Amino acid sequence: MASDIKHIGILTSGGDAPGMNAAVFAVAKTANNHGIKLSGIRKGFEGLIDNDLLPLDPNEMQRLMHQGGTILKTARSERFMSAQGQNKALRTIEQNKLDAIIAIGGDGTFRGMLALSKISNIPFIGIPGTIDNDIAGTDYTLGFDSAVNTAVKCIDNIRDTAESHNRVFLVEVMGRDSGYIGIHSGLSCGADAILVPESNEDINYLLHKIKHYNSEDAFIVVMCEGDELNVEQVSSKIRKVNAHIDLRIAKLGHIQRGGKPSAQDRMLGIRLGVLATKAIINGESGKMAGVCNNKPTLRPIKSVMKKQSVDAETQDLLTLFCG
Ligand SMILES: Nc1ncnc2c1ncn2[C@@H]1O[C@H](COP(=O)(O)OP(=O)(O)OP(=O)(O)O)[C@@H](O)[C@H]1O
Numbered sequence: 001m002a003s004d005i006k007h008i009g010i011l012t013s014g015g016d017a018p019g020m021n022a023a024v025f026a027v028a029k030t031a032n033n034h035g036i037k038l039s040g041i042r043k044g045f046e047g048l049i050d051n052d053l054l055p056l057d058p059n060e061m062q063r064l065m066h067q068g069g070t071i072l073k074t075a076r077s078e079r080f081m082s083a084q085g086q087n088k089a090l091r092t093i094e095q096n097k098l099d100a101i102i103a104i105g106g107d108g109t110f111r112g113m114l115a116l117s118k119i120s121n122i123p124f125i126g127i128p129g130t131i132d133n134d135i136a137g138t139d140y141t142l143g144f145d146s147a148v149n150t151a152v153k154c155i156d157n158i159r160d161t162a163e164s165h166n167r168v169f170l171v172e173v174m175g176r177d178s179g180y181i182g183i184h185s186g187l188s189c190g191a192d193a194i195l196v197p198e199s200n201e202d203i204n205y206l207l208h209k210i211k212h213y214n215s216e217d218a219f220i221v222v223m224c225e226g227d228e229l230n231v232e233q234v235s236s237k238i239r240k241v242n243a244h245i246d247l248r249i250a251k252l253g254h255i256q257r258g259g260k261p262s263a264q265d266r267m268l269g270i271r272l273g274v275l276a277t278k279a280i281i282n283g284e285s286g287k288m289a290g291v292c293n294n295k296p297t298l299r300p301i302k303s304v305m306k307k308q309s310v311d312a313e314t315q316d317l318l319t320l321f322c323g
C-alpha cells in the first residue's frame with residue numbers, strides 16, 4: 001500500500017551532537033528512495049516558528065555527513081515554550097504541507113514535540129541526539145561516543161603533564177545532570193576518582209584517597225559538571241585534607257561537543273535515520289528510534305525520557321577502580 005507521506009520536515013534541536021549530520025543524510029537517502037520530499041527546518045523549533053525551511057539533497061548530505069555540529073543549525077527556543085510560538089509553528093507546518101516531522105535532540109526536544117502533538121495531529125518520530133546519553137529507550141544517543149573520545153584524548157594529554165609535575169588535576173566534563181561522560185571517560189583514562197551527580201558518597205572516597213596521596217605521581221579526578229559540588233568546592237575540600245599538593249583545574253567545556261563524529265556515531269546516525277524514516281512511512285508516530293541491545297527499536301516517546309548513568313555493573317566498576 002502506498003504511503004500518504006509526501007513531505008517530511010526534519011530538525012535538530014537542543015545542543016548539537018556529532019552524528020546529527022549522518023542521521024540527516026540517512027533520512028534524506030531513505031526519503032529520496034521512497035519519492036518523498038525532505039525539507040530541513042533550520043535552528044530547531046526557531047525555524048518552525050519562523051518558517052525557515054530549506055530543501056535537502058541526499059547527495060549533498062552525503063558529502064557533509066562526516067562533519068561535526070549540525071548543518072541544519074540548532075537552538076534552545078524560548079519562544080517555542082509558549083502557546084503563541086507553538087501556534088506559529090503549526091502555521092509553518094500547514095503552509096509547507098508537511099506530512100510528518102523527524103526531530104533529532106534530547107529529552108527537551110521530545111517534550112517540545114509532545115507539546116506540539118497536543119495541538120496538531122502531525123505524525124512525528126524522535127531521534128536521540130545529545131552528548132549526555134541520558135535518554136532511556138536506547139543504548140546510546142548520537143554524539144555520546146564522539147564526546148567521550150574527545151574527553152579521553154584531553155584527559156590523556158592532561159595526564160602527561162600531571163605526571164611530569166606530580167600534580168593533582170580536577171577535570172570537569174559535560175553531561176548536565178547525568179554522569180555518563182564522566183564515568184566512561186574517567187574509567188577509560190584510569191582516573192583515580194570520578195565524581196558523578198548520581199552519588200553523594202564519591203566525594204568521601206576521593207577525600208580518603210587523597211589524604212594518603214604522597215605527590216609521587218599524577219592524581220586525576222574526573223568531575224561531572226552536574227555533581228552536587230562544583231570544581232572550586234571540591235578543590236577546597238581536597239586542600240583541607242592534604243595541604244601540600246599541587247592542584248590544577250581543567251574544564252573541558254564545549255570542546256567535547258565539537259569535532260568529527262566517531263565511526264560509531266556515524267553508524268548510529270545512519271541506523272536511526274533509516275529507522276525513523278521507515279517508521280514515518282509505516283504510519284508510526286509519537287515514538288523514538290533507538291537501539292536496545294544493539295537492535296533497532298521504536299519506543300513511545302512518553303516512556304523514554306531520562307535514564308540514570310549508575311547501574312549495578314557501573315557501581316562495581318567505580319568501586320573497584322575509584323573506591
Ligand atoms: N515542555 C516543553 N514544551 C515545549 N517545548 C519544549 C519543552 N521542553 C523543551 N522544549 C523545547 O525543546 C528545546 C530543546 O530542549 P533542551 O534545550 O532541553 O535540549 P535537549 O533537546 O534536551 O538537548 P540537550 O540534551 O542536548 O540539551 C527547548 O529549547 C525548547 O524550545
Ligand SMILES: O=P(O)(O)OC[C@H]1O[C@](O)(CO)[C@@H](O)[C@@H]1O
Pocket residue numbers: 015076106130131132174175176225257
Ligand atoms: O551549549 P549550552 O547551551 O551552554 O549547553 C550546555 C549543555 O549542553 C550539553 O552539552 C548537552 O545537553 C550539556 O552537556 C551541557 O550542560
